[in-house]
Amino acid sequence: MRKLSKDFIKGNEVLFIGYSSRNSAYSKGIYQAFANHNIKVYPYNTKENATYDVKVYQSLTELPKIPENAFILLNRENTEKAVKQLIGRGVKRILFYNAKMADEKLLKECEKAGIETAAGCPMMIYGTGFHKFHGLLTGVK
């Protein structure tokens, strides 16, 4: 798994798995940062009865199309489930919020399925201010 870099996300669409209503400010921040860089975000969360500011898809079948890029912001257990759902559905790149979310086995499965993986908070590339500075410190370019 590589470190997040500017050229990791290709094209202009991303599936945001784990868009949260509980941590809405943070999720919204990431959503807006992508969108401000002309990347269309498809927020995704299977949780029912949650309220959001934006349209959040609850199942993959509901999506108008499955983008080639996915960003995952979930705990380790749910990450595994989400990745398994994505395999074979046209996703070519998965960005994990941090490296601890996916173990070796899961990464191998991705590799076998031809999915590139990377880890890092997208705010370090697409955000502003302190996030950018954080990216600079951690060598995200």
Added chain:
Amino acid sequence: MKVFPLIRRKWSNEHIMAGVFFVLILYHIPQWVHSSFEILVFLLMVAESLVIDSIMNHFRYHRMWCCVSAAVTAAMLSAMTYGIPLWGRMAGVAAALLVGKHIWGGTGRNLINPALSGLLLLALLFDMPYPYFTESYLLIPAAIFSLPFLRMRPFAGIGLILGMMSALLLNGDFTLTKLLSYGVFFWGCLVITDPVTVTAHPVVGAVAGFLAGISSLYYFPVQIAIVISILTVNLFSAATESIYKRNTRLLKHKRALRKIVPYPGDKAHVIDLTGEKGNRFTAASEIKEKYINAMNNRQYRCNVSESKRVELSMDSILERIRDNDVFGRGGAAFPTYDKIIAVKEAEVPQKYLIINGAECDPGLIHDRWLIRNQWDLIMKGIVLLNHCVGFTTVYLAVKDVSDLQIPKDITVHKIKDYYPAGAEKILITEVLKIQVGPEKIPADLGILVLNVQTVYSLYEAVIHNKTMNSRFLTVADLRSKRAHVVKVKLGMRLSEVMDAVFPDSVNVFAGGGVMQAYLAEEDAVVDKRVNFIATSVYPNYKESPQCSKCAVCSSNCPVCLKVYMIVDLVDRGLSYKTGKYHADECIGCGSCSYSCMAGRDLAAKVFTAKSELKKKA
């Protein structure tokens, strides 16, 4: 649907605080020249304040927020406590932040100035320097740079300065060095202007400030006197603010928002996406060509008095307006028929028609385009209206009267360029100097306000018997600052419109204008209220919980609401109590969100309060 301005002012509380901190550094220069050890003391005090404030903020908000206000408190204490042992000064900082600020609930909630509570403690424990500063001309830059901060609470600040100056005059001590060493500008511009703890009320502020100033230097010439005087002002201020439920500031901002997209000028062409003439998605300059001669020839074929020659009967005109669903094009989408009938039935001697061409929202261009390119048809609409109601005077309210050729019997009223000058009741006050109270509607007073495009569509509905299923709107790309006037069919998907004008746009917003926009969902369509479609970056509201009570939001509120008090109640889950602050009178203009110094989307919260009150009613 969450509506918010797509633009936001760049200044924030943190910028102001950083400015105050810089000026406070200047107040240290004489100390630092005298002893360089004082620099270390200053740094230690500031570092301590930052640590305390970040820990407390972390406990309170579970995240980090800017701590510059704590650094300001420490710098104030450091400037005033020269000669006191280091441990005492450090204890003063801790007391100031814990007792003066965090015990009350953090930034914006304290009743008393934190630095003064620390100073009070130190004044009780130690001999404080008096006068407060050493007599030195090195304080001149600090005094000069203090002056801009008077703007935060000008009445209290000027009152205190005048009070202190009067005391110095009475004491026979009125010299420049005395003004500097007694810190007249320090107290008057930096301390008593703290918006959190001092009232914005002009009279109370000025009188309390003056009394504090004169009493502390004339009657009780010891350092603790000024501290106690200003603390008393703090308590008076709290009482005053709880009495007044509306903005009491004299300075009400009438903000001219910079036009975000330039007027396309002569090169303007309308893009017709209605497909009405079979040329879908082509730039249909034909609309312009067909009618532009009115502009070129400067000849208008009719004037208001021609209403006598209208062939249709009054009833058939009104029927067509009703049956063809003519609605308000300014954003409210109110049925025009109802408005006309209400004015027609009003039992008042004089009736007025105001054609609203203000277009005060900085993102809109289509009304200006219509006035300059479709005036002939708008004029015919006016004639029809006049035939139905019989107006005493017809006004055209516009910001820019250049290159306008309007018949003499229409009074062109040039309105001031500020937002929201085009809001109905505000416009009436501008044009007719009549205040329409919250409990009244303009029709009660015989006043009909119609948007330019409404009159245009009224003409189409009556003369061509056309159902109103299309409209002109502005489609903009706020990143490149370009915009087009576009004619669309109601019900078209917003993404379809955007793709035709600015292809591959990701963030699509729509609404009444730049100041009242919402994020358009994938399947959102052009409805009656959509005046504006744009692609833009997100405005980045940082939603800081640290309201400084600067009251900038209230000064910018066209209906003088105490926005920060309403929002505070909403944040505490007490929306149902916002009636006492008149939240129901909010017109949803978004000016408060635009101007908030804490970067908060206040209008959304006032909207929540208003909805809650409506439900309750």
